[in-house]
Amino acid sequence: MVSCLELEVVKYISNSSNNGRVNMEIFAKDVDEAREEIFRVLPMMDRSVRIIYFDGWGGFGVSAVLRSIAKVLPSVRTAPELCFDRIIHIDCSEWKSERTMQRLIAEELKLDHSVISILDKQDEEDDFSGVDESSRSVIERVGLMIHQTLRGSKFMMIFLNGSDVEFDVGAFGPPFARFGDNMMIWAFKRRFLTMDHWKFMKHTEPPFLILQDDDVYEEGPYRWISVTSRNTKLHGLQTIPTAASSFFLAFERSDYPIPLPHGLFEHSNNLAPPFLKSHRLRFLGLDCCIDDQTGDGEDHTEWASLYSLWVLHLSYTDWNEILSEEKMDLMTNIKELNIEGTRCWQYTADLQGRLPNLQRLRIIKPTCQWETSRDVGNSFMDKARIEILDLSGNTEMEVVPTSLSKASGLRVLVLDGCDGVENIDGPGGLPSSIESFSFDGYGPAFEWTPSIELPFKHSCPPTTTETNNRDIKVSKISLAGCKQLKNLFLRGLPNLLELDLSGTAIKILDFETMVVQVPGLKRLFLIGCEHLRAINFPGKSDFERNLDLELLYIDTRPGAACHRSTIEENNSSQLQVNAIIADARLVRSLHSLIYYGMNSPRDVCFDIQVTSSPVSVGPVQPEAPCSDKIGHSEEESLNQLVPAHRYSDVSSMIGDASLPMQAFPPPPMKLDRHVEIAEGSHFLESELDKYRGLGGLMDLYAESLHVHDVPVCAIVPPPFWGNKLRHFCVERCSKVDAVFQTSPDGLLKLETLWVSHLLMARWICSKGYHFTGGTFRSLQHLHVRSCPSLQFVLPVWFPSFPSLKTLYIIHCSNLKHIFTLDNEYPEEIAVQGVLFPKLTTIHLHDLPELQQICEFKMVAPAVKTIVIRRCWNLCHPLPVVATDDIEIEKDGCVEVDAGHHPDSWTPRYKMKLPRVSVLR
Structure with missing residues (x-):
């Protein structure tokens, strides 16, 4: 007797609601007959039939039939209607997203690597933006390429749909037209089966x-x-x-x-299962059974089936004999052992030296404990093949067995409801092979997954009042060194203070789905996590209520390591973020964290370095007072940065090798909210434009900024406010044309602007319309050196630099003006000049094209020191000053405003070369 299978025929595909649907039945008793019946009816169908839904035997057997069709159809030549140019088999039984399905289509068609690259790049971008995988839609460009590849060919698409919804497959790229030759057979992977679906099984044969x-x-x-x-x-x-x-x-x-x-x-x-007398027993499962203890324990023939046993499942069945050491010795081929509701975790001591092929071990929800403690330290010394270990519900367990590190094949570790465990340590404690880890404070899941996965979210216990009152002791979880770890689920751990995921393969750390309800978490370490792409922090309200972080330490450079002794413990109530990030897109996640922190009652400090350099960037030199003299170590450092003069050996012959003007103020100090951008940073230029990324972090929150050795054309793209920025240091950026592309509208708190070795920069700030007169009002130190293309430093559109104290400009061979008038400026500047009321020090050195300091009258009544050397074309008057400490080389053509007599200056003579050339 054969069984009925259901086919639903869709006569054509359109955007209207008039799609014709016709149900038809075929009869078959197995997969092969079902396939042949489908082949028989396909040629008889109307040409308008393009889509066929296959329901199998009431929902059963669909995947097997579809696989069989995909395997056999290419060789079928019995009817022209069954001859196709392409057979496209798409198995989406494990549903992830529409994007994943489109990727499978592209891979099945063996499209060019450039197409897969588009998918990879968009997936990567969505990872960094924190887009959930299930919500990722198709990509139009990829759909167009799929359409162009299949257009003009006759194909059959076989699609197993693992989702709960129907799709217009044409939106993924494959062309389906009303009168075309292309067809599709598809089915849902699983259905909710009612007893009505089961009743027909009584009549099958x-x-x-x-x-x-x-x-x-x-x-x-x-x-x-x-x-x-x-x-x-x-x-x-x-x-x-x-x-x-x-x-x-x-x-x-x-x-x-x-x-x-x-x-x-x-x-x-x-x-399967038979029982004790079968030599072919593979699976034995007993649920809520009781041993009547009437069997003959000496009759070993009745246990012959244990030799062939693969899976033993005991649920709330206390059968001492089958769990005895003697019987365990017989189970040499067992691969999976599940004990629920009886033995506790200490039973693992009995497994030492036994079950050599064991791959999955679950000892969960024990109802009784061992009367005396047992030594379980060596339980896993010989369990190199074990892949899944589930000890859920062992509330009395206090430590994870130390020998677990020897289980080199372990992939999944589940400790849900292990309330007594206080610390979980990675180094020496857990194997590096772990891919998935779960610790649910609300207890064990209702069901486990048969594959290498964590329990499904829908099977997790609810958050009830009873579970909230449990004493869950774990305070530290360290999975550091678990290089394969990708999946993590932590929930309901109120005493968890520290989480260390250093060296893991985590891509996205989600505080809404992966790490949930950990209100006491203080320290989070992600050192050496080179695959990390996003940290999804909870929303603002949940952040204040459920997350109390004090220290976040991130380093995504490959192979990065950090000794805990070098990390300062943060004992204050503020949030400290330390991050060394190779890919600038990860800053999007930190921007959200800092935004939530800055808008909460807590204070936030951060030190974010964007670089992939294998050597630690290290701290910026601390701030030091400006002086003509520098220390020996600083002098060596500067000599490496400042190019050697062509005739330095000649200068040494005439006794003037050491020039005090070589002294240059060191970079400004690092402040509490610091950003550093260095060589090797990826996706930097695009992220500087992101308001909710690196650009926004620099603009809104950074107090000190250090940019060096990066090949970008612009450092701070417009508009840039930088209202909290106090220290700005930029050096060795060979492609930078201007530090500020357009004149900034903010920078109200900028105190130090330190610029060095910008080979292509023509100005520090370009000319343009300015919206506020407050820009640079707090600027105290302006230091520029070794910028050979520089034409001017800053445009002036306001009548005063009220805070400027020191001006150092050296080694800028093309500089003509330091300050120049902007396109628009107040009329009083032309008459009264610009006031520098606090300027005390002017050092100008090796500026051969410099014509004047200002392109207008400069009033600096507080100047105490002026040192000018190698500025041969400086012919315009110096500013009005109140000091006689002026040092200018004798041959200079510098004039002085009224009130200053040249006799009061300290002359500085140009070096004279020997009459006989010593050039070699």
Whole structure:
């Protein structure tokens, strides 16, 4: 007797709601017959039929039939309607997103690597932006390339849909037209099966038999038998048929269990499970059963089945004999052992030296504990093959077995509901092979997954008042060194203070789905996490309520390591963020964290370095007072940065090798909110434009900024306010044309502007319309050196630099003016000049093209020191000053405003070369 299969035919695809749908039935008893029946009916269908939905045997068998069609169809030549140029088999049974399905289509078509690269880049971008994988849609460009590849060819698409919704597959790229030759057969992977779907199995031949309550068993060659009953007897069932391969028995009773008939499994050698006498036993599962202790323990023939056993599942079944050391020695081929509701985690001590092929071990939800503590330290010394370890619900466990590090093949570790564990340490404690880790404070999941995955979210226990009152002791979780770790689930851990994920393969750390309800978390370490792309912090309200971070330490450089002794513990209530980031896109996540922190009652400090350099960037030199003299170590450093003069050896011959003007103020100090951008940073230029990324962080929150050795054309793109920026240091950026592309509208607090070795920069700040007169009002120190293309430093559009104290400009061979008039400026500047009321020090050195300091009258009544050397073209008057400490080389053509007599200056003579050339 054959079974009915359902096909739903869609006559054509359009955007209207008039799609014609027709249901039809075919009959088959197995996969091969179902495939051949589909091949038989396809040529007879109307040409307008393009889409066929296959429902299988009431939802069963669809994936097997689709695989068979994809395998056999390319060789079918019986009818022209079954001849296709391409067979596209898309198995999306493990559904992730529409984007993933489009990727599978592109890979199945073997499209050019450039197409896959588009998908990779967009996925990477979405990772850094924190876009959930399930919400990622198709990419139009990829869809167009798929469409162009398939256009003009005749193809059959076979699609297994693992989602819960239908899709217009044409939106992914494949062309489906009303009168085209292309077709698609598709099916859902799984359905919610009601008993109405199950009833038809009674009438199939021979595989299925369903017995419920008062149903009476009738003999037959059944292969699959399921019995569920509230009664106390099995009506008519005394022996399981020889042909049976699977037998499921469940009495829905809460009182004493019912004894099974003697000889029930006597003839069931094909059964999985049969029982003790079968040599082909693979799976043995017992749920809520009781050992009547009447068996003969000396009859070893009855345990012969244990040699072939692969899976032993005991749920709330306390069967001492099968768990004895003697019986465990027989299970040499067992791969999976599940013990639920009886033994506790200390039973692992009995497994030492046994079960050599064990891959999955679950000892969960124990109802009793060992009376005496057992030594479990070496339990996993010989368990190199174990892949899954689940110890959920072992509330009395205080430490993770130290030998677990020897389980070199362990991939999944689940400790849900292990309330007594205080610390979980990675180095020497956990193997580096772990891919997934779960610690749910609300207890064990209701069900586990059969694959190498964490328990499904829907199977996790609810957050009830009862679980909230539990004493969950874990305060530190360190998974440092678990290089394969990708999946993590932590929830309901109120005492967790420190989480260390250093050296893991985590891509996205989500505080809404992965690390949840950890209100006491103070320290988070992500050192050496080179794959890290995003940290999704909770929203503002949840951030203040559920996250109390004090220290976040990130380093995404490959192979980065950090000794804990070098990390200063933060004992204050502020949030300290230390990050060394290779990819600037990760700053988007930190921007959100700092934004939430800055808008909360807490203070936030950060030191963010964007670089991939393997050597630590290190701190910026501390601030030092400006002087003509510098220390020996600083002088060596500066000599490396300042190019050697062509005739330095000649200068030494005439006794003037050491020039005090070589002294240059060191870079400004690092402040509490510091950003450093250095060589090797990726995606830097695009991220400088991101308001909710690096650009916004620099603009809104940074107090000190140090940029060096990066090949960008612009450092701060417009508009740039920088209202909190106090110290700005930029050096060795060979492509920078201007530090500020347009004149900034902010910089109200900028105190130090330190610029060095910008080979292409023509000005520090370009001319343009300015919205505020407050820019540079706090500027105290302006220091520029070794910028050979510089034409002017700053434009002036306001009548005063009220805070400027020191002006150092050296080695700028093309500089003509330091300050020049902007395109628009107040009229009084032309008459009264610009006031520098606090300027005390002017040092100008090696500026051969400099014509004047200002392109206007400069009033500096507080100047105490003026030193000018090698400025041969400086012919315009110096500013009005109140000091006689002026040092100018004698041959200079410098004039002085009224009130200054040249006799009061300290002359400085140009060096004279020997009459006989010493050039070699």
